[in-house]
Amino acid sequence: MTYVIDYVDEKLMHVLFDNSNHDFFCWNSNCATKRNGTTISNGDPETGKTSLTADGYRSRLDKAGGFSQIWEIVKDAVQDSLGENRGSMMLFLDDLPIHLGAYHPLGTNNIVLNRTLIQIVEAATKSKRLVNAFVYSLLVHEYIHALGHVSEADARNLVYEISKKCFGEDHIATRLAKESPWTLLRDIPLNAIEMPKRVMEIVKDFEKSNQKYIV
Numbered sequence: 001m002t003y004v005i006d007y008v009d010e011k012l013m014h015v016l017f018d019n020s021n022h023d024f025f026c027w028n029s030n031c032a033t034k035r036n037g038t039t040i041s042n043g044d045p046e047t048g049k050t051s052l053t054a055d056g057y058r059s060r061l062d063k064a065g066g067f068s069q070i071w072e073i074v075k076d077a078v079q080d081s082l083g084e085n086r087g088s089m090m091l092f093l094d095d096l097p098i099h100l101g102a103y104h105p106l107g108t109n110n111i112v113l114n115r116t117l118i119q120i121v122e123a124a125t126k127s128k129r130l131v132n133a134f135v136y137s138l139l140v141h142e143y144i145h146a147l148g149h150v151s152e153a154d155a156r157n158l159v160y161e162i163s164k165k166c167f168g169e170d171h172i173a174t175r176l177a178k179e180s181p182w183t184l185l186r187d188i189p190l191n192a193i194e195m196p197k198r199v200m201e202i203v204k205d206f207e208k209s210n211q212k213y214i215v
């Protein structure tokens, strides 16, 4: 059994992933609900002005054409906010339980994103802007874990602070970080959705060229 980091809905469950048979084991964790950890300044503390880069980040996320372009934004946002970076990450798509957005197996370069969930968000919102913000929210969370911030509370706090600094408090990415990415799907009866189980696939050239959401 290998303990892995996840990103789940507001129930804040942690997941054990059994490498031998790909079964998931979930349990509730009530210990990590408070925000703590590093605080990132948002713009000039004296003038209170938000970052001048916010317009640039917003525009880039709105226009991003796939996983690799969103990933570039994730890496830039983390670098600008925390001064931390890590290369050679790989992205996989898999059909996961619907309340699990993504996970990062500790000790690997891998992030696994829930393909079914992304497709549901695409169908439900019909908005590239919202889908991009959703994917950004999941990827930046897993990237923070991959950079060594293992605590779930720390990761959530950092994702919120990074998003607030780069996109501004009122942007959808920051709202998703503050509340939950699942707020986009509040009105969708997720438990009633039949989930096809397809093979896991790797997103080619994740760190380089464009890649459509659904391969």
Ligand SMILES: [Zn+2]
Residues within 6 Å of the ligand: 005, 006, 007, 008, 141, 145, 152, 155
């Ligand atoms: Zn997490």
